[in-house]
Amino acid sequence: MSAHRARLTISTRSRTTTVDVTSGVREAVRASGVADGICVVSTRHTTTGVFLNENADPAVQRDLLSHLDALVPRSGAFQHAEGNADAHIKSVLVGSSVTLPVQDGDIDLGTWQGVYLAEFDGPRERHLIVTVVGS
């Protein structure tokens, strides 16, 4: 059993958006040579999140982002002076990583699941770390 590591670079194109990173995660797992174990996809930023959700109807992603904006409006009464306090809070609500089962050399997702980067303070170049542990 061993640990393998890869980095994904994603250029986001607007202030808030989601980016499907499933294929990059799959590639990293295949390249690791790990057949059975787990895979952790982690963001290294404090105004982004990582999550799993539906990859079929793009409206799901738009609904998610607009509802998060309603729950945590950018114009809220925040003390943090950089104008992105909402992005930090959304990042905590969404979470900083996902952990996936690895089976037969591939991530084991449900039919409708994709792995997404959530950008809350873009556009920027962002980095995810994919760590694969197994044998």
Add this chain to the structure above:
Amino acid sequence: MSAHRARLTISTRSRTTTVDVTSGVREAVRASGVADGICVVSTRHTTTGVFLNENADPAVQRDLLSHLDALVPRSGAFQHAEGNADAHIKSVLVGSSVTLPVQDGDIDLGTWQGVYLAEFDGPRERHLIVTVVGS
């Protein structure tokens, strides 16, 4: 060190509910033979979540579900046409997996902690994957 895997099947009985799956997770960990390591409990669906919280007073679960309904009402102005956009958003807020320490062949939970499946678009048959990594 090795990786083991089990599947739990849960039939949920209403549109939104939580189901205590702690005993099934414990069984999977015992069956794995892993004494020390970690255990990941993952949902394969995009309208459910997995979380840890109090297993003593059932009112905690009801309060959680009703407050999530208040934060993300089913009747919100969503683009996703299947009538379950709220369920997708709640799933992202709750999260798709929990990762637990395994010690002496059992999951190490606090006194009041239970492992729960959160159903947001039931009733349905749901599947969780339990992956145990350790030695």
Add this chain to the structure above:
Amino acid sequence: MSAHRARLTISTRSRTTTVDVTSGVREAVRASGVADGICVVSTRHTTTGVFLNENADPAVQRDLLSHLDALVPRSGAFQHAEGNADAHIKSVLVGSSVTLPVQDGDIDLGTWQGVYLAEFDGPRERHLIVTVVGS
């Protein structure tokens, strides 16, 4: 490859607060002797959370706590009779653990990332479990 385990004890000083536990997590990882793998930081309580976010401007933490209070007010119409239903709900939204990459014997965080305990029903003595899996 092996699994190592440490416990952190934190005394929180108010009902809701966040505590930077990054240095304790780093120490636990160094003491484990694991060079490459992953590290899971888990709470054993149902009214606390664990999360990653900015460790530079303390206003980010204050904005997070006050916005969570706005989303889940303590005075909400809850059934749970202990007066801390809000704390249980906030704990589920924030999450009960974080999983971090371990590289070269240290946790691999982004420049601005710190590991935080979120206290929602203090002041109390709290315990976190740090599990390190790797080689």
